[in-house]
Amino acid sequence: MTLTTPTTRTEYCVIACAEAWRDNGEILASPMGPVPALGARLAKSTFAPDLLLTDGEANLVSLDGTPEGWLPYRKHLTMVTGGRRHVMMGASQIDRHGNQNISCIGDWHRPTRQLLGVRGAPVNTLNNPTSYWIPKHSTRVFVPRVDMISGVGYDSAEAAGPSATRFHRIPYVISDLGVFDFATPDHSMRIVSLHPGVTLTEVQEATGFPLAVPEEVPYTREPTPHELHLVREVLV
Amino acid sequence: MTDKTMTPDEVISRLRSGMTLGIGGWGSRRKPMALVRALLRSEITDLHVISYGGPDVGLLAAAGRIRKLTAAFTTLDSIPLEPHYRAAREQGTLELTEIDEAMFMWGLHAAANRLPFLPVRAGIGSDVMRVNPHLRTVTSPYDDGEEFVAVPALRMDAALVHLNRADRLGNGQYLGPDPYFDDLFCEAADTAYLSCEQLVDTADLTKDHTPQTLLISRHTTTGVCETPNGAHFTSCAPDYGRDEAFQRHYATTPYAQFAARFLSGDEQHYQSQVQAWHKEQQ
Numbered sequence: 015m016t017l018t019t020p021t022t023r024t025e026y027c028v029i030a031c032a033e034a035w036r037d038n039g040e041i042l043a044s045p046m047g048p049v050p051a052l053g054a055r056l057a058k059s060t061f062a063p064d065l066l067l068t069d070g071e072a073n074l075v076s077l078d079g080t081p082e083g084w085l086p087y088r089k090h091l092t093m094v095t096g097g098r099r100h101v102m103m104g105a106s107q108i109d110r111h112g113n114q115n116i117s118c119i120g121d122w123h124r125p126t127r128q129l130l131g132v133r134g135a136p137v138n139t140l141n142n143p144t145s146y147w148i149p150k151h152s153t154r155v156f157v158p159r160v161d162m163i164s165g166v167g168y169d170s171a172e173a174a175g176p177s178a179t180r181f182h183r184i185p186y187v188i189s190d191l192g193v194f195d196f197a198t199p200d201h202s203m204r205i206v207s208l209h210p211g212v213t214l215t216e217v218q219e220a221t222g223f224p225l226a227v228p229e230e231v232p233y234t235r236e237p238t239p240h241e242l243h244l245v246r247e248v249l250v
Numbered sequence: 251m252t253d254k255t256m257t258p259d260e261v262i263s264r265l266r267s268g269m270t271l272g273i274g275g276w277g278s279r280r281k282p283m284a285l286v287r288a289l290l291r292s293e294i295t296d297l298h299v300i301s302y303g304g305p306d307v308g309l310l311a312a313a314g315r316i317r318k319l320t321a322a323f324t325t326l327d328s329i330p331l332e333p334h335y336r337a338a339r340e341q342g343t344l345e346l347t348e349i350d351e352a353m354f355m356w357g358l359h360a361a362a363n364r365l366p367f368l369p370v371r372a373g374i375g376s377d378v379m380r381v382n383p384h385l386r387t388v389t390s391p392y393d394d395g396e397e398f399v400a401v402p403a404l405r406m407d408a409a410l411v412h413l414n415r416a417d418r419l420g421n422g423q424y425l426g427p428d429p430y431f432d433d434l435f436c437e438a439a440d441t442a443y444l445s446c447e448q449l450v451d452t453a454d455l456t457k458d459h460t461p462q463t464l465l466i467s468r469h470t471t472t473g474v475c476e477t478p479n480g481a482h483f484t485s486c487a488p489d490y491g492r493d494e495a496f497q498r499h500y501a502t503t504p505y506a507q508f509a510a511r512f513l514s515g516d517e518q519h520y521q522s523q524v525q526a527w528h529k530e531q532q
Contacts, residue, residue: 072427086428087276091352095371117348118339122381128339130330131303131323137352137372166375174375177396181371 021242023190024049026209026234027147028245030188032057033235034145035100040064042074042085042093044101050147050188054102055249056241077249094134097181099142102188103135107160108146110202110223112184114139114165122162135164140171143183151189153222168201191217193234198226207234254420256473258288258517261443264473265289265408268317270298272404272439274411274432275484278304278327278492280424282412282445284480284517286310289410290509291516300404302354302431304484305500308334311344312505318345320404322354328494329501349378349401357404358431361438369398408472409439412481413465414489415455416446420471423455423463426487436470447489449476479521495531496524 031053035043043054043065058065058077066083068090069075074083085093093099106129107115116135120126138144144165148155163170171182187194192208204226208217210233218225237245262285265271275281286306295315301307303324310316312334324335338344349357356368369388373379374397388400411432413422422444424432436442444466455464480486483493483500500508512523 084427087351087430088355091355095352117377122348122377124342125339128331128336130325131321132348132350132376132378133323134351136350136376136378137370140371140375162381163375163377170375175397177371177398178375180396182375 021210021237023209023211025237025242025245027188027190028053028056029237029241030193030207030209030234031102031147032060034102034186034188035062035065038062038065038100040066040098042066042068042099044068044099045147046101046103047147047149049149050102052245052249056244059244059249060241091134091137094137095141097142100145100185101138101142102145102147103138103165105146105148105155105165107155107157108148108187109157109160109167111167111169112165112187112196112201112203113160113163113167113170114146115160115162117162117164119161132162132164136166139166139182139184140178141181143185145184145186145188148187148189151191151217151220153220156221156223158223168196191220194225202226204228205231207232209234251419253418254468254471254474255418255449256475258285258445258475258477259291261285261410261473261475262288262292262294264441265292265294267294267296269407270300270405272406272409272435273299273301273306274409274430274435275304275306275481276302276428276430277323277325278484278497279428280412280426280430280481280486281306281484282410282480283482283484284477285410285412285443285445287513287517287520289315290513300406302351303332303335305332305497308332311335311338313509314343316344318347320347320349320354322349322351326497326501328492329497333501334505348381349373350376353378353399353401354404355431355434356401358434358438360401360403361405362434365403367400367402370401371398373399404438406435406439407441409435409442410445411435411442411466412445412477412486414446414486415448415450416444416466416474417450417452417455418474419452420444420466420468420474421452421455421464422446422466422471422474423459424465425459425463425489429465433465433470436466441472442470443473443475444471445475445477445480447476447478447480447486449474477517482521482524493524496527499527
């Protein structure tokens with residue numbers, strides 16, 4: 015693909031994911047999934063050079079894979095509780111206040127579909143910024159209420175008290191249709207931008223709850239030619 | 251000093267039905283699979299398994315040996331959902347204590363340190379609290395007055411772990427990138443059994459490797475056995491990676507059919523059947 019080819023939807027998603035780590039400083043970017051991973055590498059290659067990345071095992075690595083540190087799971091979990099990390103997790107379900115589910119579908123006591131389990135979502139959400147990447151935006155994922163709260167949303171953190179809200183933050187939810195945040199008075203999900211080609215109706219129909227909509231809905235920004243070059247020819 | 255070497259079957263002969271059993275490794279990484287296979291050859295059942303779950307949980311669940319599981323996840327890593335664990339959950343055949351990865355770690359630390367619990371900022375606000383009504387919180391006695399989950403100690407009757415090398419005294423060495431939590435499992439257990447790729451003389455452990463690779467100390471181990479390829483089909487870096495083709499076969503074959511071919515004999519039978527299976531795929 016040459017640089018004159020129009021920007022694809024996936025590339026807008028990569029740009030949106032990269033933007034989540036802007037101005038994050040010297041912290042660990044923990045992307046889960048290929049699009050967030052490319053986004054994190056793009057951010058580090060351009061506007062967020064101080065980010066730390068892992069090789070997916072126990073090494074902290076530079077962009078070319080050179081190890082610069084050791085981060086086995088036990089230290090990784092301390093990095094979480096120390097707060098020097100911004101993770102972008104997946105979500106099988108997510109609701110209006112950012113509660114996320116990766117554990118199971120249906121009644122937890124006897125699920126209709128067992129998924130991964132809560133994994134580190136409870137500790138992530140209470141301790142370090144936790145964003146979400148959802149590759150296929152639909153009413154199956156964006157639901158009124160999740161079946162098993164794994165990642166803690168704003169309303170649940172509020173109800174749990176000050177030790178839950180102290181470090182709780184969900185900067186962004188990024189899907190194949192747009193970018194969302196919780197910068198509303200009641201911390202309900204708001205549209206930040208739509209990816210070019212996506213209509214407001216389309217995203218509302220694919221969301222199982224009302225979204226806060228700003229007066230003017232911007233489009234996700236265009237990649238620069240340098241970013242497109244990196245995404246298409248260097249980082250892949 | 252005590253020579254703790256034993257066979258996998260001797261390890262399993264020391265376990266009993268109803269025990270709480272910790273299993274080391276993480277997901278589909280460095281699982282003590284030869285010991286799990288030996289356990290499957292026994293009649294031991296009704297287990298409370300504590301594990302960062304992988305195919306160890308899948309196999310034991312499929313064989314109906316797990317009464318209760320304590321876990322934060324069960325996964326094959328490259329295959330996100332463990333099929334036998336899924337089936338067990340969806341059929342309601344095992345009791346689950348589902349906690350977060352960090353809660354799990356602090357539960358191990360509590361057990362290793364002979365503490366009833368340790369506080370952790372995780373769990374509150376999530377449904378981990380709803381599905382575990384036994385979990386309690388604790389308020390900081392200092393000025394901050396913060397409230398945390400008091401993660402109960404994950405004390406266990408026995409632990410099974412697999413490392414790259416060990417000596418006959420029960421000192422264990424890992425040579426891969428991640429120790430996982432195997433040392434904590436051994437410290438959290440009343441008895442701990444260590445399988446390894448290779449038994450070596452004590453002096454050979456540090457001939458080519460730093461002392462920091464000596465993860466497990468003999469005072470925490472009860473028995474040690476040499477089980478080459480004993481983590482198969484999970485990874486055991488740097489000795490071998492995960493056997494992805496075989497793991498796919500495991501994940502897509504009904505358990506009875508898989509067990510009939512691969513688990514009907516001893517460990518040598520298993521390893522030779524795996525080799526034969528790979529030849530058939532060529």
